[in-house]
Amino acid sequence: MIAEDEAGPTLSIAPVPLPERLDTAAVEALKHLVARAEAEGSALDASGVAYIGGLCLQVLLASGRPLVAPSEKVREAFALFGVSEFLSEPSTSSSELSA
Amino acid sequence: MDDILQIFFQECDEQLQELERGLSALSDGESEHETVNAVFRAVHSIKGGAASFGLDNLVRFSHVFENSLDGLRSGRFAPTHDVVKTFLKAMDVLSDLVNEARGGAAVDPARVAESHAELAAINSTGGDHDGGASAATTEDVIPVDFSPVPIDFEPVAADFEPIPFDFDFGEETPAPAAAALRVTFHPHDALYERGDDARNILIGLADIARECGGEIQITCDWSALPPLADLVPDKSYLTWHIVLPPEVSEESANTVFDWVSEDCDFSIVRESAEDEVPLEQDGEQAEPAETEAAGAPPPEEERTAEPPAPEPALPPPVEALLPMPVAAALDLHPGSTTTPPPATGAAQAAARKPEQASIRVDLHRIDDLMDLVGELVIAQAAIESLSRRTDAAGQHELVQSISSMQSLTRDIQDAVMAVRAQPVRAVFQRMQRVVREACSMTGKDIVLTLEGEDTEVDRTLVEKLTDPLTHMLRNAVDHGIESTEARIAAGKPAEGHIVLSAEHRSGRILITIKDDGAGINRQRVFDTAVKRGIIPPNAVLSDDEINNLIFMPGFSTAATISNLSGRGVGMDVVKQAIQSLGGRITISSTPGKGTIFGFSLPLTLAILDGMLIAAGGSTMVIPISSVIETMIVKQSDIYALPDGSNVISIRGDCMPLIPLATALKLSDAPSRDSLDASIILVVENESGARAALIVDEIRDQTQVVIKSIESNYRQIFGVSAATILGDGSVSLILDVSALVASAIGHIDSKPSNTRPELAA
Numbered sequence: 001m002i003a004e005d006e007a008g009p010t011l012s013i014a015p016v017p018l019p020e021r022l023d024t025a026a027v028e029a030l031k032h033l034v035a036r037a038e039a040e041g042s043a044l045d046a047s048g049v050a051y052i053g054g055l056c057l058q059v060l061l062a063s064g065r066p067l068v069a070p071s072e073k074v075r076e077a078f079a080l081f082g083v084s085e086f087l088s089e090p091s092t093s094s095s096e097l098s099a
Numbered sequence: 100m101d102d103i104l105q106i107f108f109q110e111c112d113e114q115l116q117e118l119e120r121g122l123s124a125l126s127d128g129e130s131e132h133e134t135v136n137a138v139f140r141a142v143h144s145i146k147g148g149a150a151s152f153g154l155d156n157l158v159r160f161s162h163v164f165e166n167s168l169d170g171l172r173s174g175r176f177a178p179t180h181d182v183v184k185t186f187l188k189a190m191d192v193l194s195d196l197v198n199e200a201r202g203g204a205a206v207d208p209a210r211v212a213e214s215h216a217e218l219a220a221i222n223s224t225g226g227d228h229d230g231g232a233s234a235a236t237t238e239d240v241i242p243v244d245f246s247p248v249p250i251d252f253e254p255v256a257a258d259f260e261p262i263p264f265d266f267d268f269g270e271e272t273p274a275p276a277a278a279a280l281r282v283t284f285h286p287h288d289a290l291y292e293r294g295d296d297a298r299n300i301l302i303g304l305a306d307i308a309r310e311c312g313g314e315i316q317i318t319c320d321w322s323a324l325p326p327l328a329d330l331v332p333d334k335s336y337l338t339w340h341i342v343l344p345p346e347v348s349e350e351s352a353n354t355v356f357d358w359v360s361e362d363c364d365f366s367i368v369r370e371s372a373e374d375e376v377p378l379e380q381d382g383e384q385a386e387p388a389e390t391e392a393a394g395a396p397p398p399e400e401e402r403t404a405e406p407p408a409p410e411p412a413l414p415p416p417v418e419a420l421l422p423m424p425v426a427a428a429l430d431l432h433p434g435s436t437t438t439p440p441p442a443t444g445a446a447q448a449a450a451r452k453p454e455q456a457s458i459r460v461d462l463h464r465i466d467d468l469m470d471l472v473g474e475l476v477i478a479q480a481a482i483e484s485l486s487r488r489t490d491a492a493g494q495h496e497l498v499q500s501i502s503s504m505q506s507l508t509r510d511i512q513d514a515v516m517a518v519r520a521q522p523v524r525a526v527f528q529r530m531q532r533v534v535r536e537a538c539s540m541t542g543k544d545i546v547l548t549l550e551g552e553d554t555e556v557d558r559t560l561v562e563k564l565t566d567p568l569t570h571m572l573r574n575a576v577d578h579g580i581e582s583t584e585a586r587i588a589a590g591k592p593a594e595g596h597i598v599l600s601a602e603h604r605s606g607r608i609l610i611t612i613k614d615d616g617a618g619i620n621r622q623r624v625f626d627t628a629v630k631r632g633i634i635p636p637n638a639v640l641s642d643d644e645i646n647n648l649i650f651m652p653g654f655s656t657a658a659t660i661s662n663l664s665g666r667g668v669g670m671d672v673v674k675q676a677i678q679s680l681g682g683r684i685t686i687s688s689t690p691g692k693g694t695i696f697g698f699s700l701p702l703t704l705a706i707l708d709g710m711l712i713a714a715g716g717s718t719m720v721i722p723i724s725s726v727i728e729t730m731i732v733k734q735s736d737i738y739a740l741p742d743g744s745n746v747i748s749i750r751g752d753c754m755p756l757i758p759l760a761t762a763l764k765l766s767d768a769p770s771r772d773s774l775d776a777s778i779i780l781v782v783e784n785e786s787g788a789r790a791a792l793i794v795d796e797i798r799d800q801t802q803v804v805i806k807s808i809e810s811n812y813r814q815i816f817g818v819s820a821a822t823i824l825g826d827g828s829v830s831l832i833l834d835v836s837a838l839v840a841s842a843i844g845h846i847d848s849k850p851s852n853t854r855p856e857l858a859a
Contacts, residue, residue: 058330058337059330062321062325081297082316
């Protein structure tokens with residue numbers, strides 16, 4: 001965790017790209033993906049995400065991994081789910097969340 | 100899941116039909132409350148179902164559609180021609196979106212957006228209220244208005260008949276002053292299991308807020324969320340607190356949860372200082388007590404499910420309120436009850452596989468059938484006891500009993516046919532859309548009038564009629580009706596007219612497509628046929644034969660190949676399709692006046708009333724429906740023609756005299772002298788042409804079961820099918836139309852292989 005905090009602002013490992021559709025069917029895969037990202041200490045690349053469902057949102061929230069370059073759709077979805085602050089925080093400090 | 104989805108699509112089809120029917124009625128000027136309501140319900144049900152399956156596109160569009168319809172329902176604007184036209188267009192988009200959701204072709208977003216904008220436009224023009232673009236606004240205004248001026252309430256209640264409870268609420272509690280509506284929502288795992296998503300609910304809430312011109316505030320409570328390692332992916336942990344603008348009514352907020360009320364905990368509370376009365380609703384709607392029970396020791400996954408139920412400060416209002424959403428939900432959405440809860444859903448879906456087609460039958464028809472079956476059982480018992488008697492009187496009674504059983508059998512047969520019969524309306528209504536689309540592609544203005552939609556035919560036929568009719572109507576729009584300029588130049592009204600009608604005629608169903616276009620340009624048809632090598636340049640053809648050339652494979656006169664028709668396939672396919680149903684196509688065309696295409700189809704494909712006759716030593720069956728009369732001819736009424744054939748004059752009408760055995764090549768032509776006192780049947784085909792058939796003997800009248808001869812052997816001229824008689828022998832059923840047609844030289848009814856000289 002501490003190592004991550006240091007790596008936080010300048011992620012050396014390439015962010016893990018997330019699939020386009022994060023619906024209920026994708027939640028298992030997402031959990032594994034996120035768990036891997038956590039193990040590697042890498043961020044999540046949300047630039048290609050077009051749809052986020054409630055279950056996948058839970059995984060993203062629970063992981064606390066920073067989302068890199070969220071697409072417009074992701075921003076919309078997070079706003080809809082009332083969790084926009086989760087999206088903006090990583091840019092200022094990812095440490096707060098992962099702590 | 101897929102099975103349930105399949106059921107949803109089936110329901111969509113029904114709702115779309117309902118919608119089409121309602122909108123047609125509206126466009127015909129029937130703007131009764133019930134019609135408008137039916138239209139509204141149809142769209143609403145589609146929206147509700149789509150929301151459960153997370154079909155975002157469909158939900159969004161049907162939502163806008165529904166709002167505009169609500170404007171109509173609440174009388175904010177009248178169903179003018181333009182408004183109905185917009186609705187029709189929106190219906191087409193909606194039905195395409197349904198198709199897209201089903202895995203069909205994607206809908207062009209531009210089209211959706213266009214229709215979307217149009218709907219929004221008509222909705223905003225009619226708004227009298229401040230920012231009253233939407234239905235919800237109207238509804239919201241009412242409770243507020245109501246309190247100070249109770250009299251205002253009455254007429255409005257009538258307007259919203261299906262949801263009377265909404266306003267009971269208003270009577271029993273003080274009308275909430277402009278206080279925000281607080282919604283708490285926690286999805287159960289089941290909500291996700293059935294394919295829905297919390298997201299859809301939030302979208303729904305955001306939409307109703309937006310309609311009212313207000314902002315929605317959503318906060319997410321993720322305090323129950325475990326760390327990632329402990330998180331079970333398909334468990335639901337989150338709870339949302341939503342604040343809706345004050346203009347949003349409880350009722351409209353409730354509708355968002357209509358389809359998920361069993362799969363989530365939600366509460367809708369008017370945020371007001373004194374009446375913090377939660378409108379609790381749980382999975383078990385019927386037993387609100389359980390809500391409390393569940394709320395007290397929250398199960399693991401529902402830890403933050405509900406805000407602690409506030410002490411019921413005002414117990415009586417709670418009592419009064421509780422039935423409201425339930426009743427409203429039931430009243431408003433009869434369709435929603437058809438969405439099975441997930442537990443039983445699997446079982447039901449298994450019982451209704453998509454490939455198992457089902458039909459809807461009026462209950463009284465089933466009752467009739469049941470009555471008849473009851474009588475059959477009695478008749479059978481009677482026969483059984485009579486057959487044990489040996490005296491002569493018993494024998495006599497037995498014969499009587501058997502004949503009464505015969506009529507019973509016939510009645511049962513009719514009853515079964517009635518169960519299978521369906522009005523052609525379903526197909527005909529679909530044609531409205533075909534014409535609309537074809538019109539917009541060709542830039543023509545054409546009205547399609549339907550006649551005889553209630554005509555009933557066997558359901559197998561109904562289904563198979565769609566494709567041929569679609570093609571014929573596209574063709575009528577594309578080639579039949581001239582362009583607006585040409586019509587005006589020809590002194591016709593600018594608006595083209597097509598009549599699609601169905602009627603029963605002599606035991607068959609006759610479907611006609613009549614346009615008031617330019618008629619068939621025979622010279623062009625002839626030239627094209629020559630160019631395509633279908634006929635030799637020196638062929639001499641009658642007008643009728645030229646008309647029928649358009650049904651030849653590979654024929655197309657369209658100078659430019661359009662999207663609609665004129666791909667060179669089609670008309671011959673139409674002909675094949677109709678022929679495979681045992682039908683025939685007739686054309687009559689008057690240059691400058693229009694063209695009439697007629698499809699004549701058998702009503703049923705199974706049983707037929709026939710007359711048993713003998714000719715050339717074999718027993719054959721003639722469908723009784725085509726026999727006009729029977730008589731014995733006099734030599735003096737027969738006139739010989741130069742080609743060796745004879746005509747007979749019957750009460751001044753001349754018709755060809757056909758020796759049946761000769762026509763079927765069972766014997767040589769009889770000499771004219773031998774015709775005296777022979778028995779003839781005057782028969783008629785569906786286009787009204789008559790001929791006299793000479794037979795050896797008329798034996799009996801009977802019902803026969805049709806067995807296809809083509810599938811068992813091959814097509815034979817003059818024979819439509821075969822049957823098995825009571826004595827076990829096989830008998831041929833004559834194709835009267837073909838016989839008449841060949842006698843009067845009607846090209847259409849001849850199988851195409853009999854004129855090889857034409858098929859180059």
